[in-house]
Amino acid sequence: MSTVIPAPFPTILPVSESQKGFPVRRVYCVGRNYAAHAVEMGHDPNREAPFFFQKNPDNLDPSGEFPYPPLSSDVHHEVELAVVLKSGKRSIPAASALEHVYGYAVALDMTRRDLQAEAKKAGRPWEAAKAFERSAPIGRIMPAADSGFLDQGRIALSVNGELRQEGDLNQLIWKIPEIIAKLSELFQLGAGDVILTGTPAGVGSVQRGDLMLATVDGLPELTVRVI
Incomplete structure (x- = not known):
């Protein structure tokens, strides 16, 4: 069918050691999924039911640059493991959830913390x-066929060479198979979905000119300049 305006280009992410890209369908994020970060944000770290929010597919950016956004003076870094799906459906059992995983990448959930605090106070989205x-x-996606299942390994972020965040994937409150299973109860998951799995403690603000280095053991590192 023809369109009344030009159709937007899909978001396509680079895949390690491949000339082919990964097209993005949806982006889901898991909130407060490391106990120390839950405490850091003023919440109970006990294993409560997971909660989710979304970003837009075109929010994902492999360029290595992060433009400091307007209307905020307190923008925070949050390093995360991204899980990308090659298939999906409703009601996926945790026992078979990894069958739907294409691969993994290092990602950042950049947050206008001042605007988030205002929204929380007002009970708004x-x-x-x-x-x-x-x-x-x-960063570049590493196929699970090459990385294996990532259930442990160091996750870290430094700013201008100073370590800010550090944890281990084994500290995830809700593990990757459980996250996929819980999400599939709420949404019909599908090929192209990206899940950001949560951030360890140590989140903090960035300024224009800062250089962030985000790493997860076994994955291509991500270097991002704040501009």
Whole structure:
């Protein structure tokens, strides 16, 4: 069918050691999925039911640059493991959830923390704090066939050479198969979905000119300049 305006280009992410890209369908994020970060944000770290929010597909940005957004003076970094799906459906059992995983990448959930705090206080949604343009820098995707299942390994972020965040994937409150299973109860998951699995403690603000280095053991590192 022809369109009344030009159709937008899909978001396509680079895949490690491949000339082919990964097309993005949806982006889901898991909130407060490391106990120390839950405490850091003033919440109970006990294993409560997971909660989710979304970013837009075109928020994912592999360019290596993060433009500091307008209307905020307190933008925070949050390093995360991204899980990308090659298939999906409703009601996926945790026992078979990994069959739907294509691969993994290092990502950042950049957050307008001041706008998020205002939204929380007013009981309003977080979109302005989370789903702004280029708010999710992301590295090259490593196929699970090459990396294996990532259930442990160091996750870290430094700013200008100073370590800010550090944890281990084994500290995830809700593990990757459980996240996929829980999400599939709420949504019909599908090929092209990207899941950001949560951030360890140590989130903090960035300024224009800062250089962020995000790493997860076994994955291509992500270097991002704040501009």
